[in-house]
Amino acid sequence: MIVCGIVGYIGTRLAVPVLLEGLKKLEYRGYDSAGIAVIEDGELVLNRSVGKLHMLEGKINGDAHQGHVGIGHTRWATHGRPSDRNSHPHTDCTGKIAVVHNGIIENFLELKEWLEENGHVFQSETDTEVLPHLVEHFHQGDLLRAVEQMVSKVRGSYATVVLSEDHPGTLVAARKDNPLIVGLGEGEYFFASDIPAIINYTRKIMVLEDGEIAVLTAEGVKVYKNGSPVEKEIQLITWDTKAAEKGGYPHFMIKEINEQPRALRDILTGRIAPDFSGVDLQEVSLTAEQIKNIRKIAVVACGTAYHAGIVGKYVMEKMLRIPVEVDIASEFRYRNPLIDAHTLTVIISQSGETADTLAALKEAKARGSRVVAITNVVGSSIAREAHDVVYTWAGPEIAVASTKAYITQLLGIYLLTLFLGKELGRIPAGEMTDILHHLYQLPKQAQDILDHLNEQLNKMAEIFNQWEDTFFVGRGLDYAVALEGSLKLKEISYVHAEAYAAGELKHGTLALIVKDVPVLALCTQPDVFEKTVSNIKEIKAREAHVIGVAFEGNKEIGKSVDEVIYIPETLPLLAPVLTVIPLQMLAYYASVHRGCDVDQPRNLAKSVTVE
Numbered sequence: 138m139i140v141c142g143i144v145g146y147i148g149t150r151l152a153v154p155v156l157l158e159g160l161k162k163l164e165y166r167g168y169d170s171a172g173i174a175v176i177e178d179g180e181l182v183l184n185r186s187v188g189k190l191h192m193l194e195g196k197i198n199g200d201a202h203q204g205h206v207g208i209g210h211t212r213w214a215t216h217g218r219p220s221d222r223n224s225h226p227h228t229d230c231t232g233k234i235a236v237v238h239n240g241i242i243e244n245f246l247e248l249k250e251w252l253e254e255n256g257h258v259f260q261s262e263t264d265t266e267v268l269p270h271l272v273e274h275f276h277q278g279d280l281l282r283a284v285e286q287m288v289s290k291v292r293g294s295y296a297t298v299v300l301s302e303d304h305p306g307t308l309v310a311a312r313k314d315n316p317l318i319v320g321l322g323e324g325e326y327f328f329a330s331d332i333p334a335i336i337n338y339t340r341k342i343m344v345l346e347d348g349e350i351a352v353l354t355a356e357g358v359k360v361y362k363n364g365s366p367v368e369k370e371i372q373l374i375t376w377d378t379k380a381a382e383k384g385g386y387p388h389f390m391i392k393e394i395n396e397q398p399r400a401l402r403d404i405l406t407g408r409i410a411p412d413f414s415g416v417d418l419q420e421v422s423l424t425a426e427q428i429k430n431i432r433k434i435a436v437v438a439c440g441t442a443y444h445a446g447i448v449g450k451y452v453m454e455k456m457l458r459i460p461v462e463v464d465i466a467s468e469f470r471y472r473n474p475l476i477d478a479h480t481l482t483v484i485i486s487q488s489g490e491t492a493d494t495l496a497a498l499k500e501a502k503a504r505g506s507r508v509v510a511i512t513n514v515v516g517s518s519i520a521r522e523a524h525d526v527v528y529t530w531a532g533p534e535i536a537v538a539s540t541k542a543y544i545t546q547l548l549g550i551y552l553l554t555l556f557l558g559k560e561l562g563r564i565p566a567g568e569m570t571d572i573l574h575h576l577y578q579l580p581k582q583a584q585d586i587l588d589h590l591n592e593q594l595n596k597m598a599e600i601f602n603q604w605e606d607t608f609f610v611g612r613g614l615d616y617a618v619a620l621e622g623s624l625k626l627k628e629i630s631y632v633h634a635e636a637y638a639a640g641e642l643k644h645g646t647l648a649l650i651v652k653d654v655p656v657l658a659l660c661t662q663p664d665v666f667e668k669t670v671s672n673i674k675e676i677k678a679r680e681a682h683v684i685g686v687a688f689e690g691n692k693e694i695g696k697s698v699d700e701v702i703y704i705p706e707t708l709p710l711l712a713p714v715l716t717v718i719p720l721q722m723l724a725y726y727a728s729v730h731r732g733c734d735v736d737q738p739r740n741l742a743k744s745v746t747v748e
């Protein structure tokens with residue numbers, strides 16, 4: 138589970154209310170199921186429930202829980218759809234050891250097999266359940282030692298807390314790649330995925346680093362790394378609760394924009410062969426025969442997801458040499474589309490609940506098409522209806538304007554394309570490895586953009602204080618990204634932004650270009666760079682203010698535009714992943730400068746579940 142909320146408590150208070158309040162504050166991290174485990178009268182008591190936290194509260198309330206030590210979890214499913222038995226905490230065969238976990242156990246299948254060969258019996262479909270069974274396997278009376286041996290067996294990412302009936306006064310936690318903090322109160326101690334869970338009890342925290350294991354008892358906190366004690370710095374938190382849920386960011390949108398490097402790393406986790414020879418998409422069960430019989434690919438979605446689909450058309454036609462149609466779902470479902478058993482339908486949706494997209498999926502299936510969904514929500518209607526699902530693992534996206542979901546949808550399309558391309562023998566081995574190496578660089582390059590362009594874009598966005606209209610232009614993949622850039626600006630700053638294929642302006646829209654009107658010109662595609670520059674010259678001839686977006690090292694573009702946004706260089710095929718980030722930031726700052734409600738823009742909803 139890549140983005141969940143976990144809490145742990147040991148102290149003098151009753152643990153249940155502390156755990157529930159902590160989980161409530163972490164629900165923005167995941168809210169499809171929840172659970173807690175506490176030690177009461179020497180026994181481990183487990184309560185879990187599918188659905189939002191109030192479902193669990195409904196199950197618990199009324200029972201007089203006496204325990205002073207416990208762990209809790211609110212889930213964002215990745216392995217195993219939301220259900221009571223897939224909810225955390227998970228336990229071992231004896232029911233005496235309980236574990237909550239945030240992250241992904243990449244080698245869980247091989248560990249599960251090994252544990253089953255050693256007599257362990259599994260209850261859930263999750264990757265996490267191998268953890269309590271590993272602790273049970275290694276436990277010889279020393280819980281810390283058993284947890285150390287558990288993590289030595291695990292490959293992947295984790296923030297995990299272990300509670301054992303045999304050690305009622307102890308909590309042990311381990312961290313690698315996923316966030317985990319320790320809260321230090323007066324005679325009470327906390328574990329949490331994030332500050333909001335504990336900020337009402339203490340403002341003193343320790344941040345656990347990768348590879349560290351922490352042991353909490355009523356006496357205090359001990360932290361170890363590679364078996365040796367570690368001195369930890371105590372930090373003082375000054376934020377208020379609301380700010381804390383946004384991780385200290387003023388809005389969920391800018392928080393989610395800054396989560397993109399992590400989201401890119403997560404969607405690539407376990408999906409690229411260690412030797413970069415190919416893509417491992419176990420979740421796509423298409424046979425070689427079925428792949429060989431694909432005559433057409435239909436991509437169907439709405440809004441931002443549809444824009445990801447347009448990038449998909451360019452990428453899949455180029456790499457697979459199979460015709461690709463991209464449709465807005467509300468049009469697709471009523472235009473009697475030419476879809477049959479030789480059509481692979483790719484459905485894209487962040488929420489997995491958009492009504493038009495769901496109906497389009499059913500339409501395609503009814504016509505015999507095989508459906509692969511690229512979605513962010515496990516167990517969503519679209520995930521359940523599709524034949525195969527590529528999850529984007531972006532974590533909950535709270536802001537209405539989609540950002541990290543879009544960028545992971547692009548990665549989903551690249552991974553699916555490379556998977557099909559390998560099966561069809563359409564991508565030479567050298568090219569495959571080169572693309573995969575560049576894909577791997579994207580998280581760091583995205584971080585570079587966030588680190589280096591923030592001020593420039595904040596300043597640049599002020600231009601939209603004077604202008605109610607603007608234009609985005611580009612050719613090829615740049616045109617596809619221009620569509621998304623203009624939607625971002627439109628939906629959160631209410632500036633009337635239009636995107637055009639750069640070569641199309643002279644067929645009418647050029648009439649709208651007036652002196653100083655801002656125009657964003659995307660220029661990352663070398664094969665049409667000169668053509669785009671000549672279109673920019675047409676626009677400049679009408680004295681517009683042109684802002685170019687180009688790869689670092691492009692010395693030419695500066696001669697044709699008024700300002701340039703330089704992004705790190707990658708393969709032109711992968712450029713959309715980096716090009717969109719400054720456009721998201723520009724839209725964000727324009728919305729802030731214009732005093733708009735960034736996270737909940739007027740007239741819009743995060744998931745459109747009506748036609």
Ligand code: AGP
Binds near residue numbers: 439540743
């Ligand atoms: C994008 O910022 C909007 N929130 C909207 O266009 C969205 O992309 C569209 O409603 C599709 O939603 P989905 O991805 O959840 O299906």
